[in-house]
Amino acid sequence: MFEKVLIANRGEIALRIHRACKEMGIATVAVHSTADEGAMHVRLADESVCVGPPAPKDSYLNIPAIISAAEITGADAIHPGYGFLSENARFAEIVTAHNITFIGPQAEHIRVMGDKIAAKEAVGKAGIPLVPGSDGAVHSLEEAKQAAAEIGYPVLVKAAAGGGGRGMKVAMTEAHLSEALSTAKAESKAAFGDDAVYIEKYLSTPRHIEIQIIADSHGNVAQLGERDCSLQRRHQKVLEEALSPALDAKAREEIGEIVRKAIEKIGYLGAGTIEFLYEDGAFYFIEMNTRLQVEHPITEQVTNIDLVREQIKVAAGAKLSFSQEDVKFHGHAIECRVNAEDPETFRPSPGKITDFHAPGGPGVRFDSAVYTGYTIPPFYDSMIGKLIVFGDTRELCIARLKRSLAEFALTGIDTTVPLFMRLIEEPDFLAGDYHIHWLEEWLAGSQ
Ligand code: ADP
Numbered sequence: 001m002f003e004k005v006l007i008a009n010r011g012e013i014a015l016r017i018h019r020a021c022k023e024m025g026i027a028t029v030a031v032h033s034t035a036d037e038g039a040m041h042v043r044l045a046d047e048s049v050c051v052g053p054p055a056p057k058d059s060y061l062n063i064p065a066i067i068s069a070a071e072i073t074g075a076d077a078i079h080p081g082y083g084f085l086s087e088n089a090r091f092a093e094i095v096t097a098h099n100i101t102f103i104g105p106q107a108e109h110i111r112v113m114g115d116k117i118a119a120k121e122a123v124g125k126a127g128i129p130l131v132p133g134s135d136g137a138v139h140s141l142e143e144a145k146q147a148a149a150e151i152g153y154p155v156l157v158k159a160a161a162g163g164g165g166r167g168m169k170v171a172m173t174e175a176h177l178s179e180a181l182s183t184a185k186a187e188s189k190a191a192f193g194d195d196a197v198y199i200e201k202y203l204s205t206p207r208h209i210e211i212q213i214i215a216d217s218h219g220n221v222a223q224l225g226e227r228d229c230s231l232q233r234r235h236q237k238v239l240e241e242a243l244s245p246a247l248d249a250k251a252r253e254e255i256g257e258i259v260r261k262a263i264e265k266i267g268y269l270g271a272g273t274i275e276f277l278y279e280d281g282a283f284y285f286i287e288m289n290t291r292l293q294v295e296h297p298i299t300e301q302v303t304n305i306d307l308v309r310e311q312i313k314v315a316a317g318a319k320l321s322f323s324q325e326d327v328k329f330h331g332h333a334i335e336c337r338v339n340a341e342d343p344e345t346f347r348p349s350p351g352k353i354t355d356f357h358a359p360g361g362p363g364v365r366f367d368s369a370v371y372t373g374y375t376i377p378p379f380y381d382s383m384i385g386k387l388i389v390f391g392d393t394r395e396l397c398i399a400r401l402k403r404s405l406a407e408f409a410l411t412g413i414d415t416t417v418p419l420f421m422r423l424i425e426e427p428d429f430l431a432g433d434y435h436i437h438w439l440e441e442w443l444a445g446s447q
Helices: 009-022 040-044 065-073 091-098 107-114 116-124 141-152 174-191 250-265 296-303 307-315 394-407 417-423 438-445
Strands: 003-005 027-033 047-052 075-080 155-159 169-171 196-201 207-215 221-233 236-242 270-279 280-291 332-337 355-357 364-368 382-389 409-413
Touching: 003 009, 003 065, 009 027, 009 040, 009 270, 009 307, 009 382, 027 174, 047 438, 065 438, 075 307, 091 196, 091 207, 107 116, 107 196, 107 280, 116 280, 116 332, 141 155, 141 174, 141 196, 141 236, 169 174, 169 280, 174 438, 207 250, 207 307, 207 382, 221 250, 221 296, 221 438, 236 417, 250 270, 250 296, 250 417, 270 307, 270 364, 296 307, 296 364, 296 382
Parallel strands: 003 027, 003 075, 027 047
Antiparallel strands: 155 169, 155 196, 207 221, 207 270, 221 236, 236 332, 270 280, 332 382, 355 409, 364 382
């Protein structure tokens, strides 16, 4: 097992990884920017190294500085968390070339899954159902028109390099195709330096359902059931549930087995998530994330499996500590992403937290790195914590959510807590009856 792990991240996920390491007797090294000197991930780690100025490109994305930090401190592995360098195949290769273990999949799998066109081809071959779409990239308006005509409108133009909902444009009819194509290409070029795009059938009211998997290097693959992440704003997840209120045991078992077999075939190592859209009883693959996800705790709560611990174990060459038969689902879990934002306009609200008290008690977990007196810097993601509730039933979860949101006390900045308080009173939410556009429609209607 590793003796020392460098955590190449910040915020709540750096703490989450630190906690897993400590429980395994592993020392931790934090890296941080000059804006994060007083951050909790730095305060808790056994050692810390400043890797650069506030801008992510100069610090949390600064590969030479991070590798140097690992070498100077003698870390034998690097955990990238999510975001930042977690899906950078080149980084994984560089880490490995320095005889340091990258806690994640093989670089080749990160690379293939990071290109959505290549990913669709790879998982399609392994038996995973796909969204009907163009056969690879479209290179001209003519090609796009032909593909769209075969698929049927509306269609979605998507960037091969896409992420975070960028480089994605809907064309309702052929008249909109030219503009959708050029906007998606321009957006993708600006954000990812690559303008390859492809076309997919636009599903009108699907749910977003994703399956968590984890695999070791001894050929064992387990699927840990699904998360329903349909409540989104601007393609960003806002609230997630495990398991999905929309699946029955049979559908769950079927898709889980398809995914498990596909991952076995691909020969993947570590934790990953296969994301699907789900409409009229059918699953359509959209992408694979080759890393730990923000919403992993709800899977941990319903399976009693510590995903970060397992990730570290399999990266060190050990076997998964459970088999597929051991995976049993208990009750329900919900996560709310609490952002430092105005709950109505969603404008970021960085600044000093003057007073803070986290909710707690039975069935409540608050994963966060903030504290009273902490100043949220303006340079990074606005998520400041994840309120995770769990219980035997979905009803109990919602009751716990309601009382823990009321307990949440944080002053000095705005948070999205009031949004969740309103959301959990909505009959559609209470009935579990929503799709990927529901939240935006509700926000538009309730303003
Ligand atoms: P990103 O990598 O940018 O997050 P994804 O492919 O994961 O892109 O898609 C993000 C979200 O965009 C999905 O959760 C869904 O809301 C929407 N989306 C993606 N593909 C489609 C599609 N074919 N039809 C309808 N909505 C889609």
